[in-house]
Amino acid sequence: MTEEKNAALARETSADEQKLQKERKTIDALTDFSNMYDFKKASNHEYKTEAGLTPDVVREISAKKDEPQWMLDARLKSLDLYYQIPYPVWGPDISGLDMANIVTYVRPNARMSANWNDLPEDIKDTFDRLGIPEAEKTSLAGVGAQYDSEVVYHSIQDELVKQGVVYTDFDTAVKKYEDIVRKHFMKLIPPTDHKFAALHGAVWSGGSFVYVPEGVDVSIPLQSYFRLNAPGAGQFEHTMIIVEKGAKVHFIEGCSAPKYNVANLHAGAVELFIGDDATLTYSTIENWSKNMYNMNTKRAIVGKNGTINWVTGSFGSHTSCLYPMSILNGEGAHCEFTGVTFAGKGQYLDTGSKVVHNAPHTTSNINSKSISKDGGVCIYRGSVVINECAEGSKSNVSCESLMLDEQSQSDTIPAIVIKNDNVDLGHEAKIGRISDEAIFYLMSRGLSEDEARAMLVRGFVDPVSKALPLEYAVEMNNLINLELKGSM
Amino acid sequence: MMSKEQFNELPRPTFRWMKVNHLELDPLAAQELQPVELAIRQEGCAEVRTYEGNELPDLGDFQGASEASLAQVQKGGNVNCSVTVPAGEEASVWISYTVTGDVPLLVGQLKLQAGKDSRLHVYELFDGNAEGGLVNLLQYVEAGDGAQVTISKVQIHGEKVRHIDQRLTREGKEAQVKFVSAEVGGHQNLVYVRTDLDHDEAQFKSASMYLGSDDQLFDYSYWVPTKGCKTDTDILTTGALMGTSKKYFRGTIDFLRGGKKAVGNESDVCLLLNKGVHSISVPLLLCKEDDVVGNHASSSGQIDQDMLFYLMSRGFNEAGAQLIIVESNIRPVIDQLGDENLENKALQAVRTKMQFCHQKGNCHDKCTQRFPHLD
Numbered sequence: 002m003t004e005e006k007n008a009a010l011a012r013e014t015s016a017d018e019q020k021l022q023k024e025r026k027t028i029d030a031l032t033d034f035s036n037m038y039d040f041k042k043a044s045n046h047e048y049k050t051e052a053g054l055t056p057d058v059v060r061e062i063s064a065k066k067d068e069p070q071w072m073l074d075a076r077l078k079s080l081d082l083y084y085q086i087p088y089p090v091w092g093p094d095i096s097g098l099d100m101a102n103i104v105t106y107v108r109p110n111a112r113m114s115a116n117w118n119d120l121p122e123d124i125k126d127t128f129d130r131l132g133i134p135e136a137e138k139t140s141l142a143g144v145g146a147q148y149d150s151e152v153v154y155h156s157i158q159d160e161l162v163k164q165g166v167v168y169t170d171f172d173t174a175v176k177k178y179e180d181i182v183r184k185h186f187m188k189l190i191p192p193t194d195h196k197f198a199a200l201h202g203a204v205w206s207g208g209s210f211v212y213v214p215e216g217v218d219v220s221i222p223l224q225s226y227f228r229l230n231a232p233g234a235g236q237f238e239h240t241m242i243i244v245e246k247g248a249k250v251h252f253i254e255g256c257s258a259p260k261y262n263v264a265n266l267h268a269g270a271v272e273l274f275i276g277d278d279a280t281l282t283y284s285t286i287e288n289w290s291k292n293m294y295n296m297n298t299k300r301a302i303v304g305k306n307g308t309i310n311w312v313t314g315s316f317g318s319h320t321s322c323l324y325p326m327s328i329l330n331g332e333g334a335h336c337e338f339t340g341v342t343f344a345g346k347g348q349y350l351d352t353g354s355k356v357v358h359n360a361p362h363t364t365s366n367i368n369s370k371s372i373s374k375d376g377g378v379c380i381y382r383g384s385v386v387i388n389e390c391a392e393g394s395k396s397n398v399s400c401e402s403l404m405l406d407e408q409s410q411s412d413t414i415p416a417i418v419i420k421n422d423n424v425d426l427g428h429e430a431k432i433g434r435i436s437d438e439a440i441f442y443l444m445s446r447g448l449s450e451d452e453a454r455a456m457l458v459r460g461f462v463d464p465v466s467k468a469l470p471l472e473y474a475v476e477m478n479n480l481i482n483l484e485l486k487g488s489m
Numbered sequence: 490m491m492s493k494e495q496f497n498e499l500p501r502p503t504f505r506w507m508k509v510n511h512l513e514l515d516p517l518a519a520q521e522l523q524p525v526e527l528a529i530r531q532e533g534c535a536e537v538r539t540y541e542g543n544e545l546p547d548l549g550d551f552q553g554a555s556e557a558s559l560a561q562v563q564k565g566g567n568v569n570c571s572v573t574v575p576a577g578e579e580a581s582v583w584i585s586y587t588v589t590g591d592v593p594l595l596v597g598q599l600k601l602q603a604g605k606d607s608r609l610h611v612y613e614l615f616d617g618n619a620e621g622g623l624v625n626l627l628q629y630v631e632a633g634d635g636a637q638v639t640i641s642k643v644q645i646h647g648e649k650v651r652h653i654d655q656r657l658t659r660e661g662k663e664a665q666v667k668f669v670s671a672e673v674g675g676h677q678n679l680v681y682v683r684t685d686l687d688h689d690e691a692q693f694k695s696a697s698m699y700l701g702s703d704d705q706l707f708d709y710s711y712w713v714p715t716k717g718c719k720t721d722t723d724i725l726t727t728g729a730l731m732g733t734s735k736k737y738f739r740g741t742i743d744f745l746r747g748g749k750k751a752v753g754n755e756s757d758v759c760l761l762l763n764k765g766v767h768s769i770s771v772p773l774l775l776c777k778e779d780d781v782v783g784n785h786a787s788s789s790g791q792i793d794q795d796m797l798f799y800l801m802s803r804g805f806n807e808a809g810a811q812l813i814i815v816e817s818n819i820r821p822v823i824d825q826l827g828d829e830n831l832e833n834k835a836l837q838a839v840r841t842k843m844q845f846c847h848q849k850g851n852c853h854d855k856c857t858q859r860f861p862h863l864d
Binding site: 426 | 767789
């Protein structure tokens with residue numbers, strides 16, 4: 002009898018263990034984000050240009066979009082500048098990027114729609130896996146989704162439309178809001194600015210256009226998501242946001258791509274026009290694949306007592322050059338920059354922030370954090386310029402860098418130019434590693450060394466997490482966990 | 490048209506539009522070097538001698554303040570001097586470099602070699618004025634294991650002199666090199682410092698003060714690659730700007746791989762006393778080693794108004810109160826000069842300069858703007 006009882010007990014125990022293991026596998030599968038971004042779909046495009054950059058390619062893109070003549074002229078002018086302007090000499094090595102191999106325009110096999118179900122299954126599945134439709138239902142007032150070179154989905158809540166808010170893809174805006182677009186297009190980021198601005202001006206495609214009328218408060222964020230699926234392609238979306246006097250909006254930008262063995266290029270442009278007393282929060286969680294050259298340009302001009310808040314998390318790409326710039330042009334304008342950069346194996350992320358104080362009593366607060374691991378290179382490159390006319394301006398810059406091992410590299414390269422006596426400027430930077438004492442303390446409380454390190458890193462980036470909406474803070478923490486595991 | 494000469498190139502350049510990667514100046518008209526006898530005094534055990542030609546060793550990848558200025562001092566000059574202190578010995582040397590109408594150019598080398606566990610203190614005074622005046626000095630410091638070398642410098646040239654001070658330092662294990670500088674005079678002042686901390690527990694300290702007025706220019710450039718373990722770097726520049734003077738600070742602490750437990754701090758403090766001044770600060774921390782601590786701080790602003798008000802409420806006029814505050818800012822550097830005569834010269838120059846500026850009325854508008862009831 003006892004033997005039978007024991008055997009039954011053993012069977013039960015084994016069944017329990019099997020059940021437990023199954024549950025563990027389910028939990029692991031649910032919490033494994035390693036494949037969340039790096040999944041490929043067969044390139045099912047409707048049309049794409051030849052690789053390389055010629056006037057014919059530019060004319061072809063413009064013709065496919067049925068653009069007005071002024072836009073084609075602007076594209077060709079930018080192309081001329083692209084040929085003339087040399088690559089910057091101060092930045093990272095971009096010799097792995099050969100423009101002759103980059104396909105500048107890939108039109109997906111889908112027309113833009115406001116219904117996810119209208120999209121082809123592969124594209125719909127891509128955005129489902131990225132969680133965009135789900136986020137739209139729960140926490141967003143409008144969504145734009147770009148697949149390769151074209152926007153395939155755009156929607157905005159009716160309530161906002163009634164208040165006069167415009168949120169549409171940039172191609173539509175060029176035709177429907179031509180006067181506004183023509184007045185602002187490439188004015189903040191002229192193609193003369195640098196080589197990749199000129200490139201963008203020549204081959205831009207897709208992107209978002211947001212217009213928030215005077216006094217309107219868009220309390221729920223808008224989000225545009227950019228997915229680059231085609232190998233060896235470039236994405237050149239143009240984002241323009243105009244926030245009129247006293248208006249307020251939060252715009253979130255997300256981007257990802259699967260990893261290929263050939264170089265991909267992202268050279269988008271973001272032009273933000275913030276009126277008097279207006280506020281724009283621009284949040285980015287960037288997670289490009291590790292074959293991506295990310296040469297994005299972002300710039301904001303801020304009116305009297307207006308505010309620009311930048312919140313950025315840079316995790317992906319092979320090489321990044323990204324320095325959101327704020328031009329504080331109105332008296333009392335304010336800029337807040339909170340950013341975190343995490344460079345893992347093989348990554349060279351050259352990021353930072355630029356601020357120009359161009360009016361009295363303007364203020365800026367820059368808070369940058371970077372983490373380098375497994376030989377990753379993080380560079381903070383920033384600038385603060387306080388001009389003669391910016392009497393009574395204040396600026397505070399803080400850079401903190403964390404090195405997680407001895408193969409990595411972390412540099413801070415700030416430049417501060419003051420042309421006015423009546424200013425208050427403070428700058429500080431720190432470089433170091435996680436203190437052994439802190440790890441020891443956490444381990445003495447029962448955590449493993451890896452858990453202790455992860456907890457300290459999450460604590461280090463906490464100010465950035467706090468600045469993001471909850472869902473995106475969770476995503477950022479997941480990205481950090483993935484980076485720490487080295488599984489991205 | 491003559492092309493501009495580029496000075497104090499940043500070891501890691503940044504955005505071109507900022508125009509901070511180097512400084513561009515017109516080259517000075519070529520003049521012939523006149524012979525000059527340096528005023529040198531010494532105490533302790535040191536071999537001090539002047540020489541002609543180039544006696545410097547291979548400078549490696551030292552780029553100097555500019556290609557042309559480095560080439561000029563390597564050709565030889567009229568103020569070449571060598572100071573050698575044997576191992577375990579101690580010495581102090583005083584050298585004066587005076588620009589005059591007869592000798593407007595002072596170009597040369599100062600070679601300092603301190604043997605193992607020796608102590609050397611060099612006191613330098615730069616003064617005098619002449620149309621088209623130029624001082625271009627390359628100071629080469631070789632500090633053996635455990636040696637301590639200090640260079641205290643006071644520069645009070647007249648307003649027509651371009652002053653170029655280039656320094657290359659190589660330190661042995663546990664060596665300590667310290668630079669204390671007070672720069673008050675001159676028209677264009679260019680300081681280029683490169684210190685290689687290749688060996689364990691080597692220390693480099695630099696404390697500099699400046700006081701700018703009119704269209705004076707101060708350009709400080711530091712580059713400290715740290716390869717040895719437990720090295721310690723501390724760079725401080727502090728000062729005040731008046732008139733339309735300009736100050737550049739380019740400080741680079743370069744933590745190289747293997748330089749474990751290294752500590753590096755750099756700090757740039759600037760008081761802005763007039764509307765037309767420019768303060769440019771580029772403090773770089775480059776880090777390829779995780780087990781280090783690197784900090785930099787930079788601050789610029791006006792004199793604290795509460796402090797000014799307090800002093801004025803105690804009976805000082807605005808000029809006096811401003812002088813006290815500026816002096817309190819730069820005094821910690823002057824006090825480290827270690828020679829009463831040099832300290833007095835620096836302080837006297839600061840006071841004279843500030844008084845002169847007040848006499849010219851630069852500060853009066855601001856005084857009445859801040860405290861109209863006191864006017």
